[in-house]
Amino acid sequence: MVQFEMLHPKARLPARATADSTGFDAVSVEDVLIPPGQVKLIPLGFRSAFDGTIDAQIRSRSGLALKYQVVVLNSPGTIDPDYRGEWKVLLMNHGEAPYQVYAGDRVAQIVLAPSYTHNQIVVTEAPVSETARSSGGFGSTGS
Numbered sequence: 001m002v003q004f005e006m007l008h009p010k011a012r013l014p015a016r017a018t019a020d021s022t023g024f025d026a027v028s029v030e031d032v033l034i035p036p037g038q039v040k041l042i043p044l045g046f047r048s049a050f051d052g053t054i055d056a057q058i059r060s061r062s063g064l065a066l067k068y069q070v071v072v073l074n075s076p077g078t079i080d081p082d083y084r085g086e087w088k089v090l091l092m093n094h095g096e097a098p099y100q101v102y103a104g105d106r107v108a109q110i111v112l113a114p115s116y117t118h119n120q121i122v123v124t125e126a127p128v129s130e131t132a133r134s135s136g137g138f139g140s141t142g143s
Contacts, residue, residue: 002050002112007086010103011045014110023059023109026089032101034093039073042107044087052081055115058089058108069095072108081115 004013014024029045050056058077064070073092089108093099101107133141 002048002054002056004046004048006046008043008045012104013046023111025061025106026058026087026108026110028089028101028105028107029103030101031103034070034091034099034101036093036096036098039090039092040101042089042091042101044089044107047084047086048079049084050081052117053115054081055113056081057111057113058087059111061106061109064107068097068099069093070099076111 008029010029012027014026016022016024026044028042030043032040032042034040048056056079058072058075058079060071060075070091070093073090077090079087091101091107
């Protein structure tokens, strides 16, 4: 369960656009102009509480990216379960024209996913095993 506390009169709960949408649309509570090549922090007007079994990710909306080249800069952004401040979205305008965000505009989508924790151990006597790929990194499996 995710609990939301509304902090702004224009705040809206994140909502799915269709019954099968996995992302919940996030809506701005302020008018914000994003000049070309600039980054702005867009307030969503709510804060939340949820436990560590949930990973809340902030992702770009495909329509904004395609039509206006406006994307979530650190996509996916993460809202940690112990964060209790207002949710905000870091938007960047990669386009050539200013982009105007109006209060009530959908600016990003929120995807909730399971979050897993693990035990960490340092291996000294039995090193981490090798594989066919081993340390092959970027591009090592083809284009």
